[in-house]
Structure formats: structure tokens, C-alpha cells
Amino acid sequence: MISITPSHIIEYLYCPRYIYFQYVLGMPQNEEKYYKAIKGREIHKLKLSENVKYLRKRIGVVDKKLDVFLSYNNLRGIVDEVLFLEDGTAAPLDYKYAVYKDKVFTTYKTQLECYAYLISKNFNINVDKGFIIYVRSKNKLVTVPISKDYVEKVSVVIDEIVTIIDENKFPKATKYKSKCLTCTFKNVCAR
Ligand code: SF4
Numbered sequence: 001m002i003s004i005t006p007s008h009i010i011e012y013l014y015c016p017r018y019i020y021f022q023y024v025l026g027m028p029q030n031e032e033k034y035y036k037a038i039k040g041r042e043i044h045k046l047k048l049s050e051n052v053k054y055l056r057k058r059i060g061v062v063d064k065k066l067d068v069f070l071s072y073n074n075l076r077g078i079v080d081e082v083l084f085l086e087d088g089t090a091a092p093l094d095y096k097y098a099v100y101k102d103k104v105f106t107t108y109k110t111q112l113e114c115y116a117y118l119i120s121k122n123f124n125i126n127v128d129k130g131f132i133i134y135v136r137s138k139n140k141l142v143t144v145p146i147s148k149d150y151v152e153k154v155s156v157v158i159d160e161i162v163t164i165i166d167e168n169k170f171p172k173a174t175k176y177k178s179k180c181l182t183c184t185f186k187n188v189c190a191r
Contacts, residue, residue: 002162004074006114009157010107014179016171019164021185029184043095043135047081052133055141059131060086070118074158079115083131090119093131100134104144108132116146117154
């Protein structure tokens with residue numbers, strides 16, 4: 001069974017051919033990753049700190065699970081925190097060793113949608129938001145709405161990635177040609 005992580009989903013959404021070149025042809029991506037998850041001992045300590053306990057209380061957390069491995073339908077991931085909220089929903093919380101720049105990156109949103117998918121399938125509960133703590137902005141807590149159709153969106157991408165890898169299917173190119181200019185695979189892509 002093909003094992004997919006949120007990074008695969010992010011790569012697919014950047015350009016479906018990234019999946020083909022890397023996981024069918026085994027070509028490495030030589031550029032610096034645009035998606036990084038920097039985790040450290042400080043973040044582990046932070047999860048147990050009074051400051052974060054206060055933040056959880058502020059958003060109505062009634063129960064929590066830390067560092068949870070979840071999998072469903074080919075997708076797997078480790079969620080920093082699964083929070084169960086007083087309104088009956090659940091939410092993923094992710095720590096970013098980053099500075100908040102007044103905007104949540106699309107890659108972070110996609111990652112939270114993947115976690116929302118895993119949480120809803122494993123705990124049979126609705127997820128309508130996620131949270132990010134920006135460690136380098138004094139632990140700023142940002143609420144990120146999760147789109148209503150996240151289960152369908154993530155399912156479709158999982159199926160498409162499985163098809164590319166299982167059937168060696170050469171997928172469509174990204175519709176944004178500007179991405180090709182700096183792409184590692186531009187010489188072999190024939191775009
Ligand atoms: S060259 Fe363009 S279409 Fe081909 S893999 Fe790179 S981004 Fe995708």
C-alpha cells in the first residue's frame with residue numbers, strides 16, 4: 001500500500017508532475033524544500049509550558065492528545081496536537097518555528113487540511129478550524145478556517161497520487177507556467 005504524507009499532497013498541489021518525477025522515476029528534487037517542518041526540543045518543551053496551557057484554555061479546549069500518529073486511506077501523519085473543543089468539534093494544532101507575516105502560507109493550510117482529514121476519519125468528529133503557533137513570533141496563536149469540503153479535497157488528491165504511482169501515469173502539468181522557470185525537472189519535463 002502506498003504511503004502518502006502531507007508533503008506529497010503539498011507537492012502534488014504545487015505540480016502533479018513532481019509526484020511522477022520523484023516517486024515513479026526516483027529523481028531527487030535538488031532544490032531547497034519549499035515546505036519545511038522544523039521541529040525541535042524547544043517545541044516539545046513549549047507544548048508543556050504554562051503559556052501554551054493558557055492558549056489552549058482561551059480557545060476552549062476540553063481534551064487534547066499530543067504527538068499523535070494517525071493514518072487513513074494511504075495518508076499518514078503525526079499531528080503536534082489534536083484538540084477537542086467545547087463546541088463539540090476537534091482541531092489540529094501545529095507548531096511552526098517561524099515568524100508570522102500577517103498571512104498563513106497555503107502550504108500550512110494544506111497541511112492542516114490533511115490533519116483535519118485524519119482527525120475526522122479517526123475520531124469520527126467534525127473539524128472546521130485548525131491552529132498554528134508561530135514560535136518565533138512570541139508563540140502567536142493563529143486560527144485557520146478549514147474549508148467545508150476538506151474531506152473530499154484530500155480524498156481526491158490521495159486517489160490521484162496513488163494512480164500516478166501505481167499506474168505510472170504521467171500527469172497533467174501545473175497550469176501556472178511561471179513555476180516551470182525555476183523547476184528542478186524543467187529539462188526532463190518537456191513542458
Ligand atoms: S517543469 Fe513545470 S510542469 Fe514540469 S514538473 Fe516542473 S513545474 Fe511541473
